[in-house]
Amino acid sequence: MADVTLRDVRKTYAGGVEAIKGVSLKVADGAFCVLVGPSGCGKSTLLRMIAGLETVTSGEVDIGGRVVNAVEPAARDIAMVFQNYALYPHMSVYNNMAYGLRNRGLARAEIEARVHEAAQILEIEALLARKPKQLSGGQRQRVAMGRAIVRHPKVFLFDEPLSNLDAKLRIAMRVEIRKLQRRLKTTAVYVTHDQLEAMTLADLLVVMNGGEVEQIGAPLEVYQKPATTFVAAFIGAPPMNLMPAAHAGPNGWADSLPPGAVVGVRPEDLMLGQDAPAGGLRLPLTVEAVEHIGAESFVYGKVSSKAAAGDDVIVRVAADATPALGTSVAVTASRDKLHLFGADGRRLAD
Amino acid sequence: MVERRRFGNLIPHLILWVGIALVAFPVYLAFVASTQDNAAIANGQMSLLPGDLFFETYYKTLFVGTSGSTREPVGTMLFNSFVMAMAIAVGKIAISILSAYAIVYFRFRFRMAVFWLIFITLMLPVEVRIYPTYKIAADLNLLDSYSGLTLPLIASATATLLFRQFFMTVPDELLEASRIDGAGPVRFFKDTLLPLSRTNIAALFVILFIYGWNQYLWPLLITTRDDMQTIQIGIRKMITTSDALTEWPVVMATAVLAMLPPVAVVVVMQKLFVRGLVETEK
Ligand SMILES: Nc1ncnc2c1ncn2[C@@H]1O[C@H](COP(=O)(O)OP(=O)(O)OP(=O)(O)O)[C@@H](O)[C@H]1O
Numbered sequence A: 001m002a003d004v005t006l007r008d009v010r011k012t013y014a015g016g017v018e019a020i021k022g023v024s025l026k027v028a029d030g031a032f033c034v035l036v037g038p039s040g041c042g043k044s045t046l047l048r049m050i051a052g053l054e055t056v057t058s059g060e061v062d063i064g065g066r067v068v069n070a071v072e073p074a075a076r077d078i079a080m081v082f083q084n085y086a087l088y089p090h091m092s093v094y095n096n097m098a099y100g101l102r103n104r105g106l107a108r109a110e111i112e113a114r115v116h117e118a119a120q121i122l123e124i125e126a127l128l129a130r131k132p133k134q135l136s137g138g139q140r141q142r143v144a145m146g147r148a149i150v151r152h153p154k155v156f157l158f159d160e161p162l163s164n165l166d167a168k169l170r171i172a173m174r175v176e177i178r179k180l181q182r183r184l185k186t187t188a189v190y191v192t193h194d195q196l197e198a199m200t201l202a203d204l205l206v207v208m209n210g211g212e213v214e215q216i217g218a219p220l221e222v223y224q225k226p227a228t229t230f231v232a233a234f235i236g237a238p239p240m241n242l243m244p245a246a247h248a249g250p251n252g253w254a255d256s257l258p259p260g261a262v263v264g265v266r267p268e269d270l271m272l273g274q275d276a277p278a279g280g281l282r283l284p285l286t287v288e289a290v291e292h293i294g295a296e297s298f299v300y301g302k303v304s305s306k307a308a309a310g311d312d313v314i315v316r317v318a319a320d321a322t323p324a325l326g327t328s329v330a331v332t333a334s335r336d337k338l339h340l341f342g343a344d345g346r347r348l349a350d
Numbered sequence B: 001m002v003e004r005r006r007f008g009n010l011i012p013h014l015i016l017w018v019g020i021a022l023v024a025f026p027v028y029l030a031f032v033a034s035t036q037d038n039a040a041i042a043n044g045q046m047s048l049l050p051g052d053l054f055f056e057t058y059y060k061t062l063f064v065g066t067s068g069s070t071r072e073p074v075g076t077m078l079f080n081s082f083v084m085a086m087a088i089a090v091g092k093i094a095i096s097i098l099s100a101y102a103i104v105y106f107r108f109r110f111r112m113a114v115f116w117l118i119f120i121t122l123m124l125p126v127e128v129r130i131y132p133t134y135k136i137a138a139d140l141n142l143l144d145s146y147s148g149l150t151l152p153l154i155a156s157a158t159a160t161l162l163f164r165q166f167f168m169t170v171p172d173e174l175l176e177a178s179r180i181d182g183a184g185p186v187r188f189f190k191d192t193l194l195p196l197s198r199t200n201i202a203a204l205f206v207i208l209f210i211y212g213w214n215q216y217l218w219p220l221l222i223t224t225r226d227d228m229q230t231i232q233i234g235i236r237k238m239i240t241t242s243d244a245l246t247e248w249p250v251v252m253a254t255a256v257l258a259m260l261p262p263v264a265v266v267v268v269m270q271k272l273f274v275r276g277l278v279e280t281e282k
């Protein structure tokens, strides 16, 4: 058991790509940390630096109070689950799990006990004699998990472990990974670009963009108080509506904002209705598209007011209140539902 | 798939049979000739059916040899050829796989230069560099020895290229998983790369074994002693006797015997690499 601390970690690849531009982060012992961000933002790079698969250009990676910059992956006491599982194709499931333990010189009986324990937890006991190619994607995923947990590592590292599974299985495995991690109380760092996965798994959510951390916090906190417009747009589906503050006016509060400010409002915080609450927002919309997803619908509209003509806005409404295509409606949000950002994209004090 | 018609396969089959006959007939003829009396062959009255001298001829060929020309039983030649082909196949594979491993998985100075040097050996088979190679072999006292027969042919790491291409298709994550599992370079090679290369090794072994087995020019130069000659040289020597009558049954028996080891290697290895191909690893 260990915490993971990164101190101003940077990575410049040979060739000059600056993949990580100074990340500091502290994952408490036993916590589940999720790194989320768009493709190419450096999530995998960061994870691989924790694993020891990439060198650290500068800064410190600290696992359980020990700076491990120069420590081999095997000696870092971590276990990693890869996106493509990276099971040894020529080894049986049993050997896949036992291999690392054998290399560490564990006694046969101990190895057997650990593998069977892991197999039992993951319900893959019946598959132990099979080769990876004789397994379904979901089963391979479990074996990859098994290979990680038999090591009893200090830290689990996951690099998009579920992205090769179908949607249903992904949700099931997501729940299982979380349960497993809670049960083993092992610190975990998990990379995904799926913000839903990130929200549901994380104790600590780290939103990254372009090699930098945009925001670190509990998932709900990040959702409710996004620190930047990037986070606001990235976390939440459909994404938060963002528009220049000038488009929201004329309005008492909007006029007092610094120039270039941005107003954000989540689709579920917009109400169909005519009258703007005091100090709130009111937008006249033309309904352009409607998505029914069951209990609720998403309305895609274009703002028809003079100030903001042409802005796209998404509104979440109850299924039975869905307006018809082409109709004009007005949506409103109260002041406390609005997120305000400065011209630099940073959140303004509430 | 094309719909199957009753006679639709007739023509392809016919062509195949003609092809097989063309290839197999000389072999059959050699076998038939090896079981008949020399006089019958020499005066052109050879029957197309096997004769009754099978055991006699093959015994003589394997353990006694021709009376004049080669002065060694073919058994010895078979052994020499076998040692040579085996050593070349195993040696080349060992050298190539190791050098490919170094080139693909290790970052060292002049890595690309080394790769290109190896690549260039592809363009320099023994025939091209035969004089310097002979000189070196002679200077190193390798004439009339198994090392002389094999080392110069092993030393061009041509199969490196094949292993390099294969290693580059092995996902990096396997190496990374191995590193996390505490496998160093040697273990990764032995436990992961080698088993994954099984199919390639089998295929290469077949090719290289036959390559070694069929060597003619190099053994001709490097061996002078009778007990070091290979079967390919032996056959040739048996025929070139000008004064004595060529012992055709023995020559033919030698030819048949010379064909068997490569065939055996293909048959044995085929099982291995067909199985490897069928259970392709993802
Ligand atoms: N070996 C490498 N050499 C040079 N640049 C690299 C290397 N690996 C990654 N990069 C670059 O570093 C940046 C971050 O890559 P990384 O793989 O960490 O992204 P990611 O967030 O994991 O993306 P994805 O979600 O697509 O997996 C990218 O711009 C990528 O092009």
Ligand SMILES: [Mg+2]
Pocket (backbone or CB within 6 Å): A043, A044, A045
């Ligand atoms: Mg990645």
